[in-house]
Amino acid sequence: MADSTPRLRVGMVGYAFMGAAHSHAWRTAHRFFELPLTPELTAIAGRNPAGVADAALRMGWHSTETDWHRLVERDDIDLIDICTPGDTHREIAIAALRAGKHVLCEKPLANSVAEAEEMATVAREAAEQGTFAMCGFTYRRVPAIALAKRFVEEGRIGQIRHVRAQYLQDWLSDENAPLTWRMDKSKAGSGALGDIGAHIIDLAQWVTGSDIVGLSAITKTFVTERPVGGDKVGLGGTGASDGEKGPVTVDDAAAFTARFSDGAIGVFEATRFALGRKNAIRLEVNGSKGSIAFDFEDMNVLEFFDGTDDAEAQGFRRIIVTEPVHPYVGNWWPAGHGLGYEHGFTHQVVDLVRDLAAGAQPRPSFDDALQVQRVLAAVEESAEASSAWQPIEKEEGR
Amino acid sequence: MADSTPRLRVGMVGYAFMGAAHSHAWRTAHRFFELPLTPELTAIAGRNPAGVADAALRMGWHSTETDWHRLVERDDIDLIDICTPGDTHREIAIAALRAGKHVLCEKPLANSVAEAEEMATVAREAAEQGTFAMCGFTYRRVPAIALAKRFVEEGRIGQIRHVRAQYLQDWLSDENAPLTWRMDKSKAGSGALGDIGAHIIDLAQWVTGSDIVGLSAITKTFVTERPVGGDKVGLGGTGASDGEKGPVTVDDAAAFTARFSDGAIGVFEATRFALGRKNAIRLEVNGSKGSIAFDFEDMNVLEFFDGTDDAEAQGFRRIIVTEPVHPYVGNWWPAGHGLGYEHGFTHQVVDLVRDLAAGAQPRPSFDDALQVQRVLAAVEESAEASSAWQPIEKEEGR
Amino acid sequence: MADSTPRLRVGMVGYAFMGAAHSHAWRTAHRFFELPLTPELTAIAGRNPAGVADAALRMGWHSTETDWHRLVERDDIDLIDICTPGDTHREIAIAALRAGKHVLCEKPLANSVAEAEEMATVAREAAEQGTFAMCGFTYRRVPAIALAKRFVEEGRIGQIRHVRAQYLQDWLSDENAPLTWRMDKSKAGSGALGDIGAHIIDLAQWVTGSDIVGLSAITKTFVTERPVGGDKVGLGGTGASDGEKGPVTVDDAAAFTARFSDGAIGVFEATRFALGRKNAIRLEVNGSKGSIAFDFEDMNVLEFFDGTDDAEAQGFRRIIVTEPVHPYVGNWWPAGHGLGYEHGFTHQVVDLVRDLAAGAQPRPSFDDALQVQRVLAAVEESAEASSAWQPIEKEEGR
Amino acid sequence: MADSTPRLRVGMVGYAFMGAAHSHAWRTAHRFFELPLTPELTAIAGRNPAGVADAALRMGWHSTETDWHRLVERDDIDLIDICTPGDTHREIAIAALRAGKHVLCEKPLANSVAEAEEMATVAREAAEQGTFAMCGFTYRRVPAIALAKRFVEEGRIGQIRHVRAQYLQDWLSDENAPLTWRMDKSKAGSGALGDIGAHIIDLAQWVTGSDIVGLSAITKTFVTERPVGGDKVGLGGTGASDGEKGPVTVDDAAAFTARFSDGAIGVFEATRFALGRKNAIRLEVNGSKGSIAFDFEDMNVLEFFDGTDDAEAQGFRRIIVTEPVHPYVGNWWPAGHGLGYEHGFTHQVVDLVRDLAAGAQPRPSFDDALQVQRVLAAVEESAEASSAWQPIEKEEGR
Numbered sequence A, B, C, D: 001m002a003d004s005t006p007r008l009r010v011g012m013v014g015y016a017f018m019g020a021a022h023s024h025a026w027r028t029a030h031r032f033f034e035l036p037l038t039p040e041l042t043a044i045a046g047r048n049p050a051g052v053a054d055a056a057l058r059m060g061w062h063s064t065e066t067d068w069h070r071l072v073e074r075d076d077i078d079l080i081d082i083c084t085p086g087d088t089h090r091e092i093a094i095a096a097l098r099a100g101k102h103v104l105c106e107k108p109l110a111n112s113v114a115e116a117e118e119m120a121t122v123a124r125e126a127a128e129q130g131t132f133a134m135c136g137f138t139y140r141r142v143p144a145i146a147l148a149k150r151f152v153e154e155g156r157i158g159q160i161r162h163v164r165a166q167y168l169q170d171w172l173s174d175e176n177a178p179l180t181w182r183m184d185k186s187k188a189g190s191g192a193l194g195d196i197g198a199h200i201i202d203l204a205q206w207v208t209g210s211d212i213v214g215l216s217a218i219t220k221t222f223v224t225e226r227p228v229g230g231d232k233v234g235l236g237g238t239g240a241s242d243g244e245k246g247p248v249t250v251d252d253a254a255a256f257t258a259r260f261s262d263g264a265i266g267v268f269e270a271t272r273f274a275l276g277r278k279n280a281i282r283l284e285v286n287g288s289k290g291s292i293a294f295d296f297e298d299m300n301v302l303e304f305f306d307g308t309d310d311a312e313a314q315g316f317r318r319i320i321v322t323e324p325v326h327p328y329v330g331n332w333w334p335a336g337h338g339l340g341y342e343h344g345f346t347h348q349v350v351d352l353v354r355d356l357a358a359g360a361q362p363r364p365s366f367d368d369a370l371q372v373q374r375v376l377a378a379v380e381e382s383a384e385a386s387s388a389w390q391p392i393e394k395e396e397g398r
Helices: A017-032 A049-059 A068-073 A086-098 A113-128 A143-153 A192-208 A343-358 A366-384 B017-032 B049-059 B068-073 B086-098 B113-128 B143-153 B192-208 B343-358 B366-384 C017-032 C049-059 C068-073 C086-098 C113-128 C143-153 C192-208 C343-358 C366-384 D017-032 D049-059 D068-073 D086-098 D113-128 D143-153 D192-208 D343-358 D366-384
Strands: A007-013 A038-045 A063-065 A079-082 A102-106 A133-136 A160-168 A212-220 A225-227 A245-247 A253-260 A265-271 A280-287 A290-295 A301-306 A316-320 B007-013 B038-045 B063-065 B079-082 B102-106 B133-136 B160-168 B212-220 B225-227 B245-247 B253-260 B265-271 B280-287 B290-295 B301-306 B316-320 C007-013 C038-045 C063-065 C079-082 C102-106 C133-136 C160-168 C212-220 C225-227 C245-247 C253-260 C265-271 C280-287 C290-295 C301-306 C316-320 D007-013 D038-045 D063-065 D079-082 D102-106 D133-136 D160-168 D212-220 D225-227 D245-247 D253-260 D265-271 D280-287 D290-295 D301-306 D316-320
Touching: A007 A017, A007 A068, A017 A038, A017 A049, A017 A343, A017 B017, A038 A049, A038 A068, A049 A063, A063 A068, A068 A086, A079 A086, A086 A102, A086 A113, A102 A343, A113 A133, A113 A366, A133 A343, A133 A366, A143 A192, A143 A280, A143 A290, A143 A301, A143 A343, A160 A192, A160 A253, A160 D265, A192 A212, A192 A253, A192 A265, A192 A280, A192 A366, A212 A366, A212 D212, A212 D253, A253 A366, A253 D212, A253 D253, A253 D265, A265 D160, A265 D253, A265 D265, B007 B017, B007 B068, B017 B038, B017 B049, B017 B343, B038 B049, B038 B068, B049 B063, B063 B068, B068 B086, B079 B086, B086 B102, B086 B113, B102 B343, B113 B133, B113 B366, B133 B343, B133 B366, B143 B192, B143 B280, B143 B290, B143 B301, B143 B343, B160 B192, B160 B253, B160 C265, B192 B212, B192 B253, B192 B265, B192 B280, B192 B366, B212 B366, B212 C212, B212 C253, B253 B366, B253 C212, B253 C253, B253 C265, B265 C160, B265 C253, B265 C265, C007 C017, C007 C068, C017 C038, C017 C049, C017 C343, C017 D017, C038 C049, C038 C068, C049 C063, C063 C068, C068 C086, C079 C086, C086 C102, C086 C113, C102 C343, C113 C133, C113 C366, C133 C343, C133 C366, C143 C192, C143 C280, C143 C290, C143 C301, C143 C343, C160 C192, C160 C253, C192 C212, C192 C253, C192 C265, C192 C280, C192 C366, C212 C366, C253 C366, D007 D017, D007 D068, D017 D038, D017 D049, D017 D343, D038 D049, D038 D068, D049 D063, D063 D068, D068 D086, D079 D086, D086 D102, D086 D113, D102 D343, D113 D133, D113 D366, D133 D343, D133 D366, D143 D192, D143 D280, D143 D290, D143 D301, D143 D343, D160 D192, D160 D253, D192 D212, D192 D253, D192 D265, D192 D280, D192 D366, D212 D366, D253 D366
Parallel strands: A007 A038, A007 A079, A038 A063, A079 A102, A102 A133, A160 A265, B007 B038, B007 B079, B038 B063, B079 B102, B102 B133, B160 B265, C007 C038, C007 C079, C038 C063, C079 C102, C102 C133, C160 C265, D007 D038, D007 D079, D038 D063, D079 D102, D102 D133, D160 D265
Antiparallel strands: A160 A280, A212 A253, A225 A245, A253 A265, A280 A290, A290 A301, A301 A316, A316 C316, B160 B280, B212 B253, B225 B245, B253 B265, B280 B290, B290 B301, B301 B316, B316 D316, C160 C280, C212 C253, C225 C245, C253 C265, C280 C290, C290 C301, C301 C316, D160 D280, D212 D253, D225 D245, D253 D265, D280 D290, D290 D301, D301 D316
16 A cells, blocks of 8 residues: 655664664565655665575565665665764764765764764764664663663652662573684674673663763673684674684673762673573663662563552552553554563654654754764773773763 | 566555554555565545545555546556455445455454355355455465464464463443444444454464354443443544533444364454553463464563473473574564564555465455354354353354 | 470470471571470381381471371470371370360361361360360461551451451362372362362451351362372372273362351452462452551561541552561561461461460361351351352350 | 580670570570580679570570679680670680680670681680680571582582672661661771671682772771661660750771672672662572572572583572471471571581581681681771772681
């Protein structure tokens, strides 16, 4: 059936794990949500002609490019969606914004603060022309996390005192797991820190509405070299693994204590070596009136302790965040019919498209992502300086 | 990009909750799974011209019909997907099968054993011609449930002794929740029993590989009349609710004890009045070697107790069913990135399409669903006969 | 230090598992609770002279008897505590009451309704003389259960609709577990039904304040014969286990559906074959305003769903029942410092001693226990009559 | 009944919360465990004559002293049990050891490293004479924790990579909770750090068998002054609370990152402001082969992930640590009948008495406790030095 809604024509760069998640979101958002612009999967870019053709077919894109510069130049594209490793973000994002395309860029925003600052500057300039950039800290759009944010804003938590944030995975526990681009500092920027630590830094700051103003950190690489040739995801990968090993140049784990602008203290930990924890994004916030706790391994649930309940009946509530009153979920299924990982991406598209149609800055902005980048850099600096305290300068653009 | 895979052209009847779930599955399955036939959302049928046009646009169907007979007659349709209330299943399914269309029919198969028997008979005849019918007991395709089935088949559970199955919802707890077709026996056949009890009956029998051979039941209607005019889902509904009330003609809850063909005993309970339980499909199976437990409110998890573990380290394992080795999930996201309710429907499409391409009978067949219908009927008969024991005759066609 | 509080001089019969639990309670209650009478462990009786002497020393009793008749006759005993198998309860309890001793009798009250009726009659007569009898349904005094009862009484649950009660153990899952008196109908009366099913029947009725008025049941003996000679607990046991097997004459599992006097329906299950469940006493009650759920495997917790919470923040609360405001626990440790199984026995002594000092009937009375006995009998009758519905007559004495 | 076992004659100083817990353990241990020496509650000391007399009666002590020096001098005392605030430990412990009495001293060992060093030196000298000192890190004797230790020793965890330890309470969340000696640095030494942080430091090192070799810390006092007059526990307290406030001179919360001698990294957090967490002692250890996780709010459970399980069946096992094969619990109740907080104290007495009878050094020794004291001091030093890294010197005596 013909749809008369205006289109948002999307061009995507990269088609690995993130590309699949984004494509699904672009295909699905308008099926469940009223959108002012209907996303169109106009073109996808990748260096390998066969690979990108196959991806286009599988993921539903109408055309392909083998050079992202071509994508950025096309007149029939309104938005560039960047799903490539971090070392390419700066160049693509800036080119796209300067070409007048909106940008959705996967996290972390860049591999250094310098890159991120440049990107944020260009994004601010573009925004004045009505061209907007957003960074994909997708977990903000998990309904239980969005509900946690709402609870803080409603004053249910009161004055925040503690933030406890962990992102625990275990896929590198095995010492023989192969080397990929994610363990190569030149491509990935950092290891667990930027890949997954960035998420909990963003979540903690966003949910509490308060920024990290200083921290002390340690990092650790448990396995310093790994078998070469296992790069199955990402842009490249060459094969050949006859016992050869290559160096791991990133952290396997990072941990830090932090102070927030509102007086709270925080403890953060990101690792790929927590055997048995598959994707445990955990966030607990304790305030003067209430507490919230979340674990992505039970992602449809938010735990909430209301300190104003009568004394004999106080306890953490296991809120199954699937009621019509909860963020996003009313557009999906009846109560109790849980959502999955990919729904965060769909919700991200929903919010992004609505903001673009309204001429509003979508969040997290590049300035928001730059602030996360500053925290990531401070973690690395502190870890290199025997955990010396690193203050984080306030991000002016936010 | 042009796709050279042959098509499976689908026509769907009904576009409420189930229609949305099925449409999403038809749109999505080939994006994540290699399929021998690519589903095409050819046409959708519904009585209301505006409603069906809107649904087609929203759900992605290429054309519409306002009379399902027309859909069944169309040459460009290979499969009829029936998402309407139970009182219409028999007529549509039989017409479709006789017209040489494959059929996917939502559960419960019918509103009576007589209807179901007729449907199963026609399905058996059609199968001889290579036209197949399947019933939509979708929860079989939740990965954790499929893993439970695998564990039984692998012998990890041993001789089964106990089955404990509950389907607990609470959306009718409020006495002022409005009357809908789901509380009207003429349309829905039964209440909690057929709507949700059917699911746990199917799951328990499928996972254990054993049939219920007799049972003793009670049913209960807690709220016997409700405000008229709230029929927001379904085919019709007229509005007008100025204090008028209408009778609830179905059960609010049903419970029964059962014996299985392999000597196990079972306890079943289905209700819409378990305040606080949103969609708690719970299945626990205890055997001589192991036990499994599942709760849909934590749907990515299967609990497994292995009685052969060494004594000091025995305990129910919380298996997060998101590893590549687990059923279905390897085609989605990395480990730990959970799936949602709708994925069961997508997996159902995957299995159905593969079976159709192979000329194999997809399961659950109409014979499987007829057997569930016999159990449902036995529950009603026992409840009406002061819980007198009702033997269930063996279904020959299975 | 000399204690001037009057004494309650206790004589106990039996010194196995229950004897140890009761002894600990008699020794401990006045250490944590203000009691009007200080329990004195005056004498313990058992048939084996060496065994009873050893038990007395270990458990702290001042003297011994090898014939319970002697204990009942002693002038320096105020209360007889019966911790023997069910086949001896009637004779000891009646003799004690007639000798003017208060009685605390372990559950189930007796092995038949006829015995229980006789005991209840004698208890009623004795009560008129100020001599009181109590039955040891100890789980009533687990703080989380007592809190559940309080919530029902406070109206937090509203009109009760569902009761879901399970007592799941697994110690007979192993087919080679030896035969003991607990599998001998002549000694134990019944199997899982009377041993553990009695507890959930009592709990369900007590917490809801409503009686079971009818039921339909099944029972099952999974392993019909077992190796002889394993009777390590209990009064007797002979040894000799060279491959010899003896018959199991009781049920391994029992399940029933029930209707309550207030209109609720219930589902009950008791088994010793739920592999992996060690002592899972589970009680869930769903009402029109709230729900409660308990599992003894997490015994310091009561789950509570308050349907009057605002919609976005509803969820089962995990109440850790260790706050000073909670039943019993204020006398023990600071908040969060959990209690164990044995504390229920200590609380039972506390309540019993206070009632005796006040001249009040302690609960559960023999009439309360007789009513449970009627439910147990109805289960057996229904199971023998192909699950035919068995009404339960109202117990007049309660 | 007369008991011919030799006695261990105990004299206790202090009779508040810890005194009650210790008394219960001294009364109970030999009732459930075979002990070579039967504890005798010989005398209790406290400054207030009426208070100590009342405590003696309530807790079962045979005599009283109002000056602890008198207790230490008595010939009929074999062991001094110190249950007073930390500022008194040094003087009492040293006097007792020099008088040839064994010592059990509550944690933290002292209020400073200097005090602790002196105590450890005296303890080492006394040990050469067969007089032994032990520090009461009681949580080591919680069965689930003891099982965790066993798993590490059995090699089930492999090379340890992560330690995650939290001790979360909330009893100071309320800004109007009154000032007590626990918030007075001169009496308590520190706040959450020494009171509860000490426990997780000891547990983490003991379970892993590895020492903290350096750390970076932050501390925080959220509420800097509180109402005077609420000292209900402890040795003194005067009352008078007409709006007067006094300063909180200790930390409300402490957090630190750490490195262990075996290469693992750790994250620690202790707070009294985690609203909703009552006594959440959490310890998670991730290794190359397995992981363990514990939370005292579910104290009878140890979670264990075995990385050697076959891939499709891996998951954290919820081991209910109540089986006969588990540490300590075989002496209590049947499987599944959980223990409580106080059982750790009883097990501590069991192990202590057995060691004393065998002439062996009970653990944790004062050297063990001194090492914890060094960690506590390093936390304070790092926190005062802007989180600068503090190496911990190796404790020679261990």
